Amino acid sequence: MAAPTPTPRKFLGRLSLPERTFVADALRAETVGGVLLLVAAIAAIIWANTPLQDSYESTRGFHIGPASLGLDLSLQHWAADGLLAVFFFVAGIELKRELVAGELRDPKAAALPVIAAICGMAAPAGVYVLVNTLGDGSLDGWAVPTATDIAFALAVLAVIGTSLPSALRAFLLTLAVVDDLFAILIIAVFFTKEIDFTALGGAAVGLAVFWLLLRKGVRGWYLYIPLALVIWGLMYNSGVHATIAGVAMGLMLRCTRHEGETHSPGEHIEHLVRPLSAGLAVPLFALFSAGVSVSGRALTDVFTRPETLGVVLGLVVGKTIGIFGGTWLAARFTRAELNEDLAWPDVLAVASLAGIGFTVSLLIGELAFAEDPGLADEVKAAVLLGSLIAAVLAAILLKLRDRKYRALTTEEERDDDLDGIPDIYELDNPEYHLRMAAIYEKKAAEHRRMAEVTAGAGKDGDSPA
Structure with a gap:
């Protein structure tokens, strides 16, 4: 019987089930999401600083969407208000899970x-305000350096800190979730200028229906996705930033497991949506937002203009001082305690890592200087540069800590008596000390016999060899 002829593979055709599973699982990893974000940002910078610059501006400025619904938006607008709603939807689920089943x-x-997250947002804002007050700059961008990009931060931690304690990642994740919550509140409160209460009321009704369907256990993507789009459109037209709709819907999902459930609905939906967020929404936002001029003059302006200098110092200095100082003050003057697996140098490394602002900082920069596109681009350049400096400093600190923990791990895994149990767990066991004494006595006896043989050979005139 002839072997079946393999089906020819179509270019950009549908992937097989194992391939789709592999790609989706890869996109759920922080390292892959961070790399895609970085690649998109680099592509945007290259595109915006080559002879193709005009095509970049025309592409991200291209308008599409139904004007009758108030949604005739540019691609850059769709990325910032539409695709980032998916990112904030996932952030809302993470926040809900932390509130009901996690550290919070x-x-x-x-x-x-x-406390660390609050101080880690107040200090950068204070640094920005101080720099711009002394330099007579605009205070509109005070919120730009307050945000932490969790995808980038966790990617750096995953790549550099292979031997770091898991408590460090948990601390960073909890810190970033709280940071996201306050960033959402900042966007909702400080960057909402005019409110259309009719549209806002419609969005509220839509959210109530969304909650009721979840409460009743109704299933079916064909119900929830159209409803989510309606809620998003009404929220956008209300004047409140449309990403708030994503957060609200994420917070409504149940993240606790009922009897017989392997995963809660929130965990299941996050598992499905995260690849879309990490692989499409956030990279496309970076592609259409990170394209700024990186000429020598532009980089010089970053350190000479108060608005941009405030952003860089806020991310690099303010974040580190705020998070480390807030953590120390909380541990010193309240009942809160630092995880016993962590040391203060670990907290310092994480504090510097939180200076990677990127996604949310770029979004707030666009909102803060929407009426001055030139300054908005300079602030974006400051966000990119500040995030890069913070990432490099954090990588150095994390590498030093990782090396120390690797040495400790090696010491903990020592098993000199070869009994299958690391010696460190047997230090208080008398039998362990007897076995070790016997091993050392045996080695000492072997050395004495070798010495006697060597001495005897020398007396007979033979070479010890």
């Missing part, structure tokens, strides 16, 4: 990262 559920455990 226990007030005592949550106190430290919450």
Whole structure:
């Protein structure tokens, strides 16, 4: 019987099920999401600084969408207001999970990262305000350096900190979730100029229906996706930033497991949507937002103009001082305690890592200087440069800590008596000390016999060899 003829593979055709599963799982990893974000940002900078610059501006400025619904938006607008709603939807689920089943559920455990996150947003804002007050700059961008990009930060931690304690990642994740919450509140409160209460009321009704369907256990993507699009469109037309709709819907999902459930609905939906967020939404936002001039003059202006200098110092200095100082103050003057697996140099490394602003900082920069596109681009350049400096400094600190923890791990895994149990777990066991004494006595006896043989050979005139 002739072997079946393999089906020819179509270019850009549908992937097989194993390939689709592999790609989706890869996109759920922080390292892959961070790399895609970085690649998109680099592509945007290259595109915007080559002879193809005009095509970049015309592409991101291309308008599409139904004007009758108030949605005739540029591609850059769709990326910032539409695709980022998916990113904030996932952030809302993460926040809900932390509130009901994670670190934020226990007030005592949550106190430290919450205080650290608040200080880690207040200090950068204070640095920005101070620089711009002294330099007579605009205070409109005070919120730009307050945000942390969790995808980039976790990607750096995953690549550099292979031997770091898992408590460090948990601390960073909880810190970033709280950071996202306050960033959402900042966007909703400070960057909403005019409110259309009719559209806002419609969005509220849509959210109520969304919640009721979830409460009743109704299933079917064909119900939820059209409803989510309606809620998003009404929220956009209300004047409140449309990403708030994504956060609100994410917070409504149930993230606790009922009896017999392997995963909660929130966990299941996050598992499905995260590849879309990490692989499409965030990279496209970076592609259409990170394209700024990187000429020598532009980089010089970053350190001479108060608005851009405030952003860089806020991310690099303000974040580090705020998070480290807030954590220390909380541990010193409240009942909150630092995880016993962490040391203060670890907190310092994470504090510097949180200076990677990127996604949300770029978004806030666009909102803060929407009426001055030139300054908005300079602020974006400052965000990119500040995030890069913070990432390099954090990578150095994390590498030093990783090396120390790797040495500790090696010491913990020592098994000199070859009994299958690391020696460090047997230090208080008398039998361990007896076995070690016997091993050392055996080695000492072997050395004495070798010495006697060597001495005897020398007396007979033979070479010890």
